[in-house]
Amino acid sequence: MPAITNHMPTAELQALDAAHHMHPFSTQTQVAEKGARIITSADGCWLTDSEGERILDGMAGLWCVNVGYGRDELAEAAARQMKELPYYNTFFMTSHVPAIALAAKLAEIAPGDLNHVFYAGSGSEANDTNLRMVRTYWAEKGQPERNIILARTNGYHGSSVGSGSLGGMAGIHSQGGLPIPDIHHIPQPDWWSEGGDMTPEDFGLARAQELEKAILHYGPERVGAFIAEPVQGAGGVIVAPDTYWPEIQRIVDKYGILLIADEVICGFGRTGQWFGSQTLNIKPHIMTIAKGLSSGYQPIGASIVCDEVNAVISACEFNHGYTYSGHPVACAVALENIRLLEEEGIVDKVGAETAPYLKEKWESLADHPMVGEAKIVGMMASIALTPDKTTRAAFAADAGTVGYMCRERCFANNLVMRHVGDRMIISPPLVISKEEIDILIDRARTSLDECMAQAKEKGLFPA
Ligand SMILES: *Cc1c(COP(=O)(O)O)cnc(C)c1O
Numbered sequence: 001m002p003a004i005t006n007h008m009p010t011a012e013l014q015a016l017d018a019a020h021h022m023h024p025f026s027t028q029t030q031v032a033e034k035g036a037r038i039i040t041s042a043d044g045c046w047l048t049d050s051e052g053e054r055i056l057d058g059m060a061g062l063w064c065v066n067v068g069y070g071r072d073e074l075a076e077a078a079a080r081q082m083k084e085l086p087y088y089n090t091f092f093m094t095s096h097v098p099a100i101a102l103a104a105k106l107a108e109i110a111p112g113d114l115n116h117v118f119y120a121g122s123g124s125e126a127n128d129t130n131l132r133m134v135r136t137y138w139a140e141k142g143q144p145e146r147n148i149i150l151a152r153t154n155g156y157h158g159s160s161v162g163s164g165s166l167g168g169m170a171g172i173h174s175q176g177g178l179p180i181p182d183i184h185h186i187p188q189p190d191w192w193s194e195g196g197d198m199t200p201e202d203f204g205l206a207r208a209q210e211l212e213k214a215i216l217h218y219g220p221e222r223v224g225a226f227i228a229e230p231v232q233g234a235g236g237v238i239v240a241p242d243t244y245w246p247e248i249q250r251i252v253d254k255y256g257i258l259l260i261a262d263e264v265i266c267g268f269g270r271t272g273q274w275f276g277s278q279t280l281n282i283k284p285h286i287m288t289i290a291k292g293l294s295s296g297y298q299p300i301g302a303s304i305v306c307d308e309v310n311a312v313i314s315a316c317e318f319n320h321g322y323t324y325s326g327h328p329v330a331c332a333v334a335l336e337n338i339r340l341l342e343e344e345g346i347v348d349k350v351g352a353e354t355a356p357y358l359k360e361k362w363e364s365l366a367d368h369p370m371v372g373e374a375k376i377v378g379m380m381a382s383i384a385l386t387p388d389k390t391t392r393a394a395f396a397a398d399a400g401t402v403g404y405m406c407r408e409r410c411f412a413n414n415l416v417m418r419h420v421g422d423r424m425i426i427s428p429p430l431v432i433s434k435e436e437i438d439i440l441i442d443r444a445r446t447s448l449d450e451c452m453a454q455a456k457e458k459g460l461f462p463a
Contacts, residue, residue, distance in 0.1 A: 010050040013038050024159075037411070042069035045429045045436050047416070055414045058426040058440055063233060063265045063380070064296030067340050068431040074297045074333050074340075081332035090119070090326040099326035102335045106289075106304055109274055109338070114287060116310040118303045119326035123264035123290035124158025126301035127227070130286055131162045132320050133303065133313060134225040134258050140312050146224040147182050150214050154188045156234035157227065157262050157288070166227055169235075184218065186210040188232065189240035192373050192384045192392060204241025212251045225258040230276030233265035233427070236420035237382035239375040245280045258285040258309065264301070265380065268292030268338075269347035269430050272355045272378035279377065285309055295337045300330035341430075350430050355379055357434050361441045362426075368445065370452045370461060379430055385422040385451075387461050395422060395460050405454050409447035417444060
């Protein structure tokens with residue numbers, strides 16, 4: 001077989017891809033029929049595909065390429081570390097400089113007394129760590145029955161057995177016998193689709209009080225932790241009403257349960273500050289991080305743990321860890337990535353300049369006839385597509401039918417914008433410029449127009 005390179009014809013690459021590569025979250029027969037779009041290189045906010053087309057990446061890969069593509073500094077940090085020490089583990093009383101340096105740096109930038117880092121290879125793995133860590137914490141404190149973890153419907157925490165159980169995605173739960181026992185979900189704070197006649201403020205409060213109801217239902221002596229994303233990402237960039245998080249914090253404090261903030265998307269500048277917990281003013285005991293931690297240049301995740309939980313866990317042998325926990329190359333790249341975010345003022349610039357600019361442009365999309373609410377926090381945003389914005393109606397087709405049509409129009413117009421059901425979402429690299437934001441909005445508008453025309457033809461939008 002010849003070497004497989006970028007220079008093979010696209011059709012041949014697509015055929016080999018469909019024949020041998022099983023894609024995550026995809027229907028493989030569809031991959032085979034249509035052929036995957038093959039990305040060959042990238043720079044800044046722009047992808048290049050195997051046909052030489054340039055595509056604006058409105059999703060930063062999968063919400064992760066915060067510093068943008070093509071940063072030589074990160075490639076060099078990886079190469080340096082590979083030459084010096086490509087691998088060593090952190091089990092059994094050993095350590096190495098990159099793991100130490102990154103942990104110290106994370107303790108410095110994380111809020112409050114989140115001072116201790118347990119490494120993983122991904123967000124899913126880090127949440128599996130959290131699951132076992134909080135149950136171990138309560139067991140060590142003499143309350144082993146306090147093993148229930150509450151989470152939210154339509155939350156996303158990964159797709160391994162543990163993290164997929166913490167997540168509240170019906171599609172994930174329907175395969176492989178999830179959720180595992182003693183994980184329960186409360187309804188999400190999605191006012192647009194579930195708020196009915198309530199004001200967003202009343203609805204936010206009511207949805208937060210679902211946490212208290214669940215604690216009382218299962219018994220406060222049984223509930224160990226609550227996990228949530230500060231802003232739900234994969235669920236469709238659902239921004240809770242302002243009343244939601246203060247009430248959640250009150251309830252968590254009142255019952256003394258641990259709060260796990262899943263910062264895998266929100267962390268590292270996405271919300272305009274270093275962590276979503278800062279933007280939303282919440283005080284987690286554990287934060288899950290991954291994605292923007294290395295800007296996706298290396299697979300790495302971690303749990304950042306507060307002093308109190310660390311003290312309890314440190315006193316026992318925690319029988320948990322991954323071969324690649326604290327992988328030296330991944331740690332070196334993450335450390336260099338944080339240096340870029342900090343020294344180039346990327347996070348500060350998002351908060352002060354680019355996010356406010358994107359907000360103004362993004363919210364202007366709400367004047368489009370097919371767009372209902374437009375939501376945005378920092379550099380993550382969504383719009384709800386609807387045939388009738390006054391009633392917040394759903395389309396007369398399966399959820400996601402029109403969203404997928406819109407996504408396809410975007411892709412054809414060389415913009416990556418994802419759909420979750422009938423919400424369209426973006427999460428661009430944090431280094432996106434104002435000029436690139438203008439291009440993004442232009443292409444989004446063109447795609448919305450084209451999608452609306454198609455929806456009218458199919459009788460899904462009033463003529
Ligand atoms: C992506 C994601 C995860 C899972 O991370 P992986 O690295 O894909 O395992 C967990 N939590 C949130 C909020 C995510 O967005």
